[in-house]
Amino acid sequence: MMTCDVLIVGAGPAGMAAAMRLRKAQIDVIVVDDARAPGGQVWRAAEQSADSMASVLGADYRAGREAIGRFRASGARYLAETEVWRLDDGWRAFTKHRGALDRIDAKAVVLATGALERPVPFPGWTLPGVMTVGGAQTLLKGARQIPQDGVWIAGAGPLVLLYITQLRAFGGRIAGWLNTAPSSNLWAALRHWPAMFRNAPDLAKGMAWRAQLALSDVPIIDVCDVAAEGDGRLETIRYTTTRGKMHRVDASLLLVHEGVVPNIHATVALGCAHRWSSQQQCFVPQLDAFGMTSRDDLYAVGDGGGILGARAAGLTGELAALGILARMDRSSAKDRERESAVLRARLERETAFRCFLDALFLPRRAVLVPDDDTIVCRCEEVTARSIRQAAHVRGSGPNQIKAFTRAGMGPCQGRQCGLVISQIAGSESGKDMDSVGYLNIRPPLKPITVGEIARAAKLESP
Amino acid sequence: MFRLLTDPTDEFVRITIDGVDVSARKGEPVAAVLLRTAPFTARTTTVTGAPRAPYCLMGACFDCMAIVDGVASQRTCMIAVCEGMRVVRQQGKRTQTP
Structure with a gap:
C-alpha cells in the first residue's frame, strides 16, 4: 500500500503539468497511467520514437518529448501500465498493474483521463475493416504501422486533417476523404470570426493542412450519409453526396472520426455533477475555477473536464495544482492570484478558438x-x-x-x-439533456477478474 | 490490412495466433499484430457471433478482446507482445478455460 498527498490518474499533458507544478511546491505526488510510457494519446511513444519518426509527426509531437523529460525529472512517482479500477471516498484508489493489485491513499485526486473519440454509429460500423482515425494514428505513433493499401476516411475534425497529413508524409495512400461536416457548419463557424484569430498559429496550421490536401490528388467528397457493407468484413462503402447522388466503392479499410468527447467514466461513477454542453454535444463535469468537481478534493483536468486540446490541458493541470496548494495552505493568496491570472488569460484564448472549431466540426445529426x-x-x-x-x-x-x-x-x-x-x-x-442525464457508472471501472477482486479484499482495511 | 514501417534496429519476437507462428516487433501491442494477420479480427461477439476487429486502440471499445496466455477477454491493444506469447481469437462468450 502506498500513500501520497496527491494522486494523479493519467500521464498526458494535463496530468504531467499538474504533477510538475505540485512537485515545484514539494508536494508528494503519484501519477498512474495505463500506457507503457508517459505522454497520453497526443504524445504517445514520443519519448521512445526515433528522431526521423518524430520529425515527420510534427513540431507539436516533438514538444511532447521535452515535456515528458521534465515530468520524468520532476520527482513525481510514476507508475506505468497501472489502472485505477475502484476509487473510494477519502481517497483510496485500488490499482492494478498487470496482475498485481495495490491501494494508494491520497488527500486529493486529479483525474486527467483525457478524451475518447466520439462514438460514430452508422450502418456497418461494427464490421472488421472499420476503425477510428484516432486508432489508426495510435498505430502510427505507438506501433509504427500504416494502412497497407489506399485507405478511405469518413468524418471531420482537426484529427482527420492531421492524420491525413502525417500518413501521406510516411508514404501512405488515401483512397478518398468523405467529408461529413455539413456545409452549413462553415457559416455557423464564421459567426465566431473574431475567435478564429485568437489562436492564429493553430488556424494557420489547420488551413495549411487543408490547403495541402486540396492541392493533392486525394479525392475530397462532401457527403451527408455513409454506410459500411460486407459479409463479415468491410467490402463496400456506400455514401450519398451532398448533391444527393449515391455511390458504392470497394474498400478494405475505412477510418471514421467525428471529434472527441470527455472521458467522464470516473467522474460519473464518483457522483460528480455534470452539465450538457450543447456547443460540444457531450456531458462535461461541473468544475470550479481551479478544476475541482462538485466533490471536495477531486479534480478533473485536461480534455476530461471539457475538450480544449493539449495546450489548454497543460494549463488546466497547472490551475488544479494551484487549487490544491491553496486548500493545503501551501501558497499565499497573492501568489496564487498572480499565477492563476496568467494561466487563465492563456486558457481564455484557447477556449475562444474552440468555439470556432466546435462550430466548424459539429457532427451531422445522423451520428448523434x-x-x-x-x-x-x-x-x-x-x-x-x-x-x-x-x-x-x-x-x-x-x-x-x-x-x-x-x-x-x-x-x-x-x-x-x-x-x-x-x-x-x-x-x-x-x-433537455441535463434532465435526461447519463448512464449510472459503477466500479469496477476497469476489467478485473473475480479472483483479483477476492484478493483485493486484503487491501480493504484499515 | 496494415504494414510495418521498419527500421534496421528493430528487434522481433515470435508469438502464436491461434497456434500459428507470427513475427511481431518487440513491444508493440498485440492488437497491432492482429491487424496485420488475416483474417484481421480479434474475436466474435457474444450475442450474434459476428466477427470484430480492434477498433479504438486505446482500451475503450473492448472489441479487440482475445485470449492471451490463457486469460480470456484481454484488451489486446493494451498488452505488449513478448517472446512466446500465445494469442487465441476469442469465440463468443468467454469461458473459464480456453
Missing part, C-alpha cells in the same frame, strides 16, 4: 441520433430502434433503457454508446 437500423451498443448489439422503443416507455431514461435493452451493459460499460443512448432519450422525450 442514428437511424433505427444502426447498431448503437456495439457490445450487446442493440439497435437504435430498440433504444427508441425503450425510450417510449413512460418515465424511461438512459438507465431504464439500459435495463430494458442491455445497451451499455457489455464489456465497454457504455463508453461507446452512453452518449448516444442519452441523445436518443432526449430526442424522443423532448426533455
Whole structure:
C-alpha cells in the first residue's frame, strides 16, 4: 500500500503539468497511467520514437518529448501500465498493474483521463475493416504501422486533417476523404470570426493542412450519409453526396472520426455533477475555477473536464495544482492570484478558438441520433430502434433503457454508446439533456477478474 | 490490412495466433499484430457471433478482446507482445478455460 498527498490518474499533458507544478511546491505526488510510457494519446511513444519518426509527426509531437523529460525529472512517482479500477471516498484508489493489485491513499485526486473519440454509429460500423482515425494514428505513433493499401476516411475534425497529413508524409495512400461536416457548419463557424484569430498559429496550421490536401490528388467528397457493407468484413462503402447522388466503392479499410468527447467514466461513477454542453454535444463535469468537481478534493483536468486540446490541458493541470496548494495552505493568496491570472488569460484564448472549431466540426445529426437500423451498443448489439422503443416507455431514461435493452451493459460499460443512448432519450422525450442525464457508472471501472477482486479484499482495511 | 514501417534496429519476437507462428516487433501491442494477420479480427461477439476487429486502440471499445496466455477477454491493444506469447481469437462468450 502506498500513500501520497496527491494522486494523479493519467500521464498526458494535463496530468504531467499538474504533477510538475505540485512537485515545484514539494508536494508528494503519484501519477498512474495505463500506457507503457508517459505522454497520453497526443504524445504517445514520443519519448521512445526515433528522431526521423518524430520529425515527420510534427513540431507539436516533438514538444511532447521535452515535456515528458521534465515530468520524468520532476520527482513525481510514476507508475506505468497501472489502472485505477475502484476509487473510494477519502481517497483510496485500488490499482492494478498487470496482475498485481495495490491501494494508494491520497488527500486529493486529479483525474486527467483525457478524451475518447466520439462514438460514430452508422450502418456497418461494427464490421472488421472499420476503425477510428484516432486508432489508426495510435498505430502510427505507438506501433509504427500504416494502412497497407489506399485507405478511405469518413468524418471531420482537426484529427482527420492531421492524420491525413502525417500518413501521406510516411508514404501512405488515401483512397478518398468523405467529408461529413455539413456545409452549413462553415457559416455557423464564421459567426465566431473574431475567435478564429485568437489562436492564429493553430488556424494557420489547420488551413495549411487543408490547403495541402486540396492541392493533392486525394479525392475530397462532401457527403451527408455513409454506410459500411460486407459479409463479415468491410467490402463496400456506400455514401450519398451532398448533391444527393449515391455511390458504392470497394474498400478494405475505412477510418471514421467525428471529434472527441470527455472521458467522464470516473467522474460519473464518483457522483460528480455534470452539465450538457450543447456547443460540444457531450456531458462535461461541473468544475470550479481551479478544476475541482462538485466533490471536495477531486479534480478533473485536461480534455476530461471539457475538450480544449493539449495546450489548454497543460494549463488546466497547472490551475488544479494551484487549487490544491491553496486548500493545503501551501501558497499565499497573492501568489496564487498572480499565477492563476496568467494561466487563465492563456486558457481564455484557447477556449475562444474552440468555439470556432466546435462550430466548424459539429457532427451531422445522423451520428448523434442514428437511424433505427444502426447498431448503437456495439457490445450487446442493440439497435437504435430498440433504444427508441425503450425510450417510449413512460418515465424511461438512459438507465431504464439500459435495463430494458442491455445497451451499455457489455464489456465497454457504455463508453461507446452512453452518449448516444442519452441523445436518443432526449430526442424522443423532448426533455433537455441535463434532465435526461447519463448512464449510472459503477466500479469496477476497469476489467478485473473475480479472483483479483477476492484478493483485493486484503487491501480493504484499515 | 496494415504494414510495418521498419527500421534496421528493430528487434522481433515470435508469438502464436491461434497456434500459428507470427513475427511481431518487440513491444508493440498485440492488437497491432492482429491487424496485420488475416483474417484481421480479434474475436466474435457474444450475442450474434459476428466477427470484430480492434477498433479504438486505446482500451475503450473492448472489441479487440482475445485470449492471451490463457486469460480470456484481454484488451489486446493494451498488452505488449513478448517472446512466446500465445494469442487465441476469442469465440463468443468467454469461458473459464480456453
